Amino acid sequence: MSQFVIPQPPVPSLPVTGGSDLFPVRRVYCIGRNYAAHTIEMGGDPDREPPFFFQKNPDNLDTSGAFPYPVKSNDVHHELEMLVALKSGGTDISAASALDHVFGYAVCLDMTRRDLQGEAKQLRRPWEIGKSFERSAPCGPLIPASTIGHPAKGAVRLSVNGAVRQTGDLNQMIWKVPEMIAYLSGYFELAAGDVILSGTPSGVAAVAPGDVMEGSIEGVGALSVKVV
Ligand code: MN
DSSP: OOOOSSOOOOOOEEEBTTSSOEEEOOOEEEESSOBHHHHHHTTOOTTTOOOOEEEEOGGGEEOSSEEOOOTTOSOEEOOEEEEEEESOOBSSOOHHHHGGGEEEEEEEEOOEEHHHHHHHHHTTOOSHHHHSOTTOEEBOOBEEHHHHOOOSOOEEEEEETTEEEEEEEGGGBSSOHHHHHHHHHHHSOBOTTOEEEOOOOSOOOBOOTTOEEEEEETTTEEEEEEEO
């Protein structure tokens, strides 16, 4: 019988609300520019862009409530997003059946080394250096769709040290959750354990050590994370 030649790395996971169950994470897809006002603040045109995705690493997800300020950056931004967790997958999934694959939802932060992302954009390089660093995706617990349904509207809000930074509504997404699943499944084979970060409303801005970020999505939950 084969054995691993080094200790097996831990399986990245998210806690599920209301018990001790864990959701194992396989892949992390993130959509860029999915709210018109954020697209404009990042210099894009919300009417002309097809969706695009990048990936974080599964072990970038973190539920500790602390976000260590990352190395090699002086401009680290918060992006509050709804995380969508899949319980099944496939290829060429239709938008009409896409929500059948969703296990649940969570409040999440797509923390970004904006200065490094900006350099990468300018040099036409990949975004991982700006996006996919250690503990770059603080997350709250997953709440099952069997409990809350599939939220298509609801206030999205992030405050830092009590001052509101980001506000929006899930109904302002350019590409809706079923459309994102359908689109991704045309390019990748989706599977149980995959999660999708569904984009951020406008108001992204820098944080500093000591800041407390408090995010909420109506009907999904809340998240409090301290920058350390
Ligand atoms: Mn984002």
